[in-house]
Amino acid sequence: MLDVPTLVEQARQGRPRAVARLISLVEGASPQLREVMATLAPFTxxxxxxxxxxxxxxxxxxxxxxxxxxxxxxxxxxxxxxxxxxxxxxxxxxxxxxxxxxxxxxxxxxxxxxxxxxxxxxxxxxxxxxxxxxxxxxxxxxxxxxxxxxxxxxxxxxxxxxxxxxxxxxxxxxxxxxxxxxxxxxxxxxxxxxxxxxxxxxxxxxxxxxxxxxxxxxxxxxxxxxxxxxxxxxxxxxxxxxxxxxxxxxxxxHGVLADRRRRRAAQEVEHIAVTALRERIGDLHGDRRLDALAERIVGGTLDPYTAADELVAGLTDGR
CATH class of the missing domain: 3.40.50.300 (P-loop containing nucleotide triphosphate hydrolases)
Structure with missing residues (x-):
């Protein structure tokens, strides 16, 4: 595991190798990416x-x-x-x-x-x-x-x-x-x-x-x-x-710069959240909950939209 605070401090000192390491962590979707972003936040x-x-x-x-x-x-x-x-x-x-x-x-x-x-x-x-x-x-x-x-x-x-x-x-x-x-x-x-x-x-x-x-x-x-x-x-x-x-x-x-940056941050949060949900849904393949919903759709007792609502509710409630 990399020492993220030290790496961020080196990047702030302008060391190219530290900047390169941080961007590589980003591109590789490293498990330490959350720590990297949290450490960088005050300096952006x-x-x-x-x-x-x-x-x-x-x-x-x-x-x-x-x-x-x-x-x-x-x-x-x-x-x-x-x-x-x-x-x-x-x-x-x-x-x-x-x-x-x-x-x-x-x-x-x-x-x-x-x-x-x-x-x-x-x-x-x-x-x-x-x-x-x-x-x-x-x-x-x-x-x-x-x-x-x-x-x-x-x-x-x-x-x-x-x-x-x-x-x-x-x-x-x-x-x-x-x-x-x-x-x-x-x-x-x-x-x-x-x-x-x-x-x-x-x-x-x-x-x-x-x-x-x-x-x-x-x-x-x-x-x-x-x-x-x-x-x-x-x-x-x-x-x-x-x-x-x-x-x-x-x-x-005219306040446009602040507005654009707020919208940019909102889209970034939305993208991260949707990606996390997609990964959780991907983990459900072969899961009994998804199979049960599919059986009800095939049997005509449930429509796909209601099934999707139930699935999302179950994911966001942590069930």
């Missing part, structure tokens, strides 16, 4: 979480790396969770975004972790919320969460980030993708990357038009800006940073 709540999403090929990793550089120039400690598809062989992260962000590898003010989705849909890893807490407690002032980039199931990032950045690129049909994927509803800042390509202005105009069509904002509401960048050359990144800072300030002023 200070980090600004920025999610970056978009279709494959828009330059999410390059943009993330450029944002890391910009935040480091501003003197911020930065954590990066780069969510990759799972390897079909090991279950681990397949692409390994740390390779693409190797320029930051030697910087003690940056912690980069690739996480595997392990079959979880929505563009994130199931352990992402707890991993964000680890980085938060470890002193990261900004946490960048880069989603897996699978096209049309990316909207989950909106539930995990304070600010969601949606990246598009010209010549990829991203206008249609944006409309289909529902990302017009989740974006707080839109970035048209690879703006040195033909069609960048048209992509920005199309996006602006679609945002206008779906607009139902009251005076004073946030209107997502559209920023054009060439992330590979660092062009436009300062403008993205400025947009992020403005959104952060607007959320703090």
């Amino acid at each position: 709540g200070g980090a600004y979480v920025v999610g970056l999403t978009g279709s494959p090929g828009v330059g999410k990793s390059t943009s993330t790396s450029a944002l890391v550089s910009a935040y480091r120039r501003a003197g911020k400690r930065v954590g990066v969770l780069a969510v990759d598809p799972s390897s079909p062989f090991s279950g681990g992260a397949l692409l390994g975004d740390r390779v693409r962000m190797s320029e930051h590898a030697a910087d003690p003010g940056v912690y980069i972790r690739s996480m595997a989705t392990r079959g979880h849909l929505g563009g994130l890893a199931w352990a992402a919320p707890q991993a964000i807490r680890v980085l938060d407690a470890a002193g990261c002032e900004v946490i960048l969460v880069e989603t897996v980039g699978v096209g049309q199931s990316e909207v989950e990032i909106a539930a995990q980030a304070d600010t969601s950045v949606v990246l598009l690129a010209p010549g990829m049909g991203d206008g249609i993708q944006a409309a289909k994927a529902g990302i017009l509803e989740i974006g707080d800042v839109y970035v048209v990357n690879k703006a040195d390509r033909d069609g960048a202005d048209a992509t920005a105009r199309e996006l602006n038009h679609m945002l206008g069509l779906g607009e139902s904002r009251a005076p004073g509401d946030w209107r997502p800006p559209i920023v054009k960048t060439v992330a590979a050359r660092g062009e436009g990144i300062d403008e993205v940073l400025e947009a992020l800072e403005k959104h952060h300030a607007w959320m703090a002023e």
Whole structure:
């Protein structure tokens, strides 16, 4: 058994190996996970979480790396969770975004972790919320969460980030993708990357038009800006940073930031509770109580919904 308080203290001192051990405990659903989260709790709540999403090929990793550089120039400690598809062989992260962000590898003010989705849909890893807490407690002032980039199931990032950045690129049909994927509803800042390509202005105009069509904002509401960048050359990144800072300030002023974080915590609790219930139900397979309910359904004396209510009541009452 690991000495969790010592490990947490080492992580708070910025020791990368301690942070890595804690995130590994999270990903592996360790029996000590409850102790880890309880020990971390007093040290969380200070980090600004920025999610970056978009279709494959828009330059999410390059943009993330450029944002890391910009935040480091501003003197911020930065954590990066780069969510990759799972390897079909090991279950681990397949692409390994740390390779693409190797320029930051030697910087003690940056912690980069690739996480595997392990079959979880929505563009994130199931352990992402707890991993964000680890980085938060470890002193990261900004946490960048880069989603897996699978096209049309990316909207989950909106539930995990304070600010969601949606990246598009010209010549990829991203206008249609944006409309289909529902990302017009989740974006707080839109970035048209690879703006040195033909069609960048048209992509920005199309996006602006679609945002206008779906607009139902009251005076004073946030209107997502559209920023054009060439992330590979660092062009436009300062403008993205400025947009992020403005959104952060607007959320703090209007109480949106606290509300988003409360909703995020509520969803996390709900997910943990549902997972615990599902495990308990799984333990019932072959149990006489479940068989008895099934027999009554087959015999026509009980319907499945009433049976489910009885099962849930029995689980929550501890019977």
